[in-house]
Amino acid sequence: MVIKPENAGMCADRLERITHHFETRYIEPRKIAGCQILVQRRGHTAYHRSLGYMDLERQKPMRDDTLFRIYSMTKPIASVALMMLFEEAHFQLKDPVSRYIPEWKELRVYESGDDHGNFKTRAPHRPMTLRDTLMHMTGVATQFGIHPVDAAFRENLPWAQPGATLQTLIESLATLPLKFDPGTRWNYGPSTDVVARLVEIFSGQSFDTFLRERIFRPLGMRDTGFFVPEGQHERLGATYGRRRDKTLRTLDDPATSAFLRPPTYFSGQGGLVSTTADYLRFCEMLLAGGELEGARILGHKTLELMTRNHLSGGRDLDAVALGGFGETAFDGVGFGLGFAVSLGDVATQSIGANGDYYWGGAASTLFWIDPAEDLCVIFMTQFMPSATFNFRGQLRNLVYSAIES
DSSP: OOOOGGGGTBOHHHHHHHHHHHIIIIITTTSSSEEEEEEEETTEEEEEEEEEEEETTTTEEOOTTOBEEOGGGHHHHHHHHHHHHHHTTSOOTTSBGGGTOGGGTTOOEEEEEOTTSOEEEEOOSSOOBHHHHHHTOSOOOOSSOOSHHHHHHHTTOGGGSTTOOHHHHHHHHTTSOBSSOTTSOBOOSTHHHHHHHHHHHHHSSOHHHHHIIIIIHHHTOTTOBSSOOTTOGGGBOOEEEEOTTSOEEEEEOTTTOGGGSOOSOOOTTTOOEEOHHHHHHHHHHHHTTSEETTEEOSOHHHHHHHTSOOSGGGOOHHHHBSSSOSSSOOTTEEEOSSSEEEOOHHHHTOTTOSSOEEEEOTTSOEEEEEGGGTEEEEEEOOBSOTTSSOHHHHHHHHHHTTBOO
16 A cells, blocks of 8 residues: 555654654553554545564564454444434434333432442432433443442453353343432443443344444454454454563463454443454544445434533533543543544643544554544554553644644
């Protein structure tokens, strides 16, 4: 592929700052093993590099077709899937979830109690809605929170059980109270697995089948799925964390990874493996208003609705988030139906943040889409946890400073 940044209205020399930054600051000192970065503007690829290694132990250089665990970058795809069914009039956003998940008709809200299930509860002020599931405002327990309900949830994580399915998550959560009244707080967690289960209920298909037939196949996302098929195992990168001395250690060896085997639990919150090229197809569809090369996935008015800030009163996440974890900063950041939404460059203190929307993944993958600049950026690596380095902020500075026209 011949890359001509000038066709995208970008400066080649300034874009090369990206290469220098990540090689000298992260790869050479072994803060990460490697990464892959793609910048596309006005339909032209302005920058695409595969840097460092996909597997340090085996000295395998980063390949252009490396398979990455994208974890929470699954969430926007799951949200798009549910909104496709919204367009088919299967539900309204204000509908109560319990209309479609009867196991949740008697959900209660936590008032007090310890983490062993001795809870005092009350009725919710209003029912949980479909919109709440898309916004992480359901009140359901999370695997990484410090609330007593979270602790009870962790004792028997649904997806860790043999033969687990999205339905077993629903059954497990039905036994626990909500942490807060639906719609009142933002709390990152398995709400998008509830989204995935709703996709199954409305479509009559398993979640993986729906994604494959309705999104991946039409968009030509040939390498995206819930596991790596035989014959492609050598393309899966290794996932790293770091020791106390900050040297890298392997967290998930690609030779033995669970992603090499088909799962029974098709997680909407973080189950997919993908490539930069595949995720670009998804981003291009979003940037084009829901259609790519004749394949219409969403209507552009639906996408406009999804990428507006739905937090009441125009508030940001800092005002409503319970706990400090999420794949975004909270100041000046709103939330739509499956995406974080920037509320302006002054509010976020971030260059170019005027109506862009985005998300990231637990292994430090990230993307953003800027409709005003006709721009999308994808960053892939395999390093956990994602909050260790501010890759998004650094990359924004490098990318936007390269725009010339």
